[in-house]
Amino acid sequence: MPKVLEVLRSFGLLGFTAFGGPTAHLGYFRTEFVERKKWLDDKQYSEIVAISQLLPGPGSSQVGMALGYQRAGFAGMTAAWFAFTLPSVVLMTAFALLFDATDAGWTLGLLAAAVAVVFHAVSGMARSMAATPLTATIAVASGIAVLALPSAFTHLGMILAAGLVGIFAFKTLVDETPPAAPLRAIPAWAGIGSLILFFIGLVAAIIGGGFYPAFYQAGATVFGGGHVVLPLLEKLVVAPGWIANNDFLAGYSAAQAVPGPMFTFASYLGAVHGGIAGALIATVAIFIPGTLLTIAGLYFWGRWREAPLLQAAIKGINAGVVGLLGAALYDPVFTHGINGVASLSIAAVCWLGLAKWKIPPWAIALGAALAGWVLL
Structure with missing residues (x-):
């Protein structure tokens, strides 16, 4: 199967079954592409996640686009975004124009499954990225800080602080631990050109104003992923009176x-x-800035990733990311997904299927939807 078609197939399935928000998506991606398909290893995946956490934009989509590029170049990046995004676009447009089924039992079952997916991902990443006393401490401190001070600035601040701690704590260990295998290189014209286009678009959106440029502005300035963009969009489109x-x-x-x-x-x-x-x-307006930043971020990361100080910072950032994902496991994933014994049971069985029986994520999602329809 050509690699682009392989990307389309894999992300197409995830586009229909990856419920639970951006943190859950990272769990689905890790299970599918690190554990099952072995497109890359855990260290490479953690680098991609770290890049997405440092950039504004849709974090899980940026990871997906980077995975698509890693597999099949720019065609793979486009295929990954399109296949992963299209089902959600169709459903959200339908909700706006036709109906609302947000309280259906099958959706509640899928939200419960997301708890299992995120727990599986966080525990797996913690074993490799937060296994020492210091990295575990960085992870726990990052998670507590984000929960205690919920803000996009806290999210970014903890990533930067974890990197700073890493520089001082791990710089003597860099030579002892080889870096991850390099990611697929981004051409200079694409990396630098994308960064220039990003800033041109942002300036134009801010100066020009209007309903649709507001989406570019939101996609270019929000840190922390999907849940954070919702209140930002409220300020940009409700306050001016465009949306009731x-x-x-x-x-x-x-x-x-x-x-x-x-x-x-x-x-x-x-x-x-x-x-x-x-x-x-x-839709296009809100995703364009994150796409441009992903291309630019991969390019500059590829040029600087072997610098000793950056390698030390990566160790700290990876531990911080584990903490942030752990915090998101509690809120919003657990708080939205678990509301009683039935939903907790669905989550537990889904974890068993993922971690021990190695059942594919799409099958887990279908089973959870059916269980939610029956039990919730």
């Missing part, structure tokens, strides 16, 4: 219940404002 508050809150609920990236909340808002065409424009 009731419509916004209805879409907010729908965004918690669909698979794929939460940035497709823009598809819902675009559909409310301008129908199907509005949904497409808003």
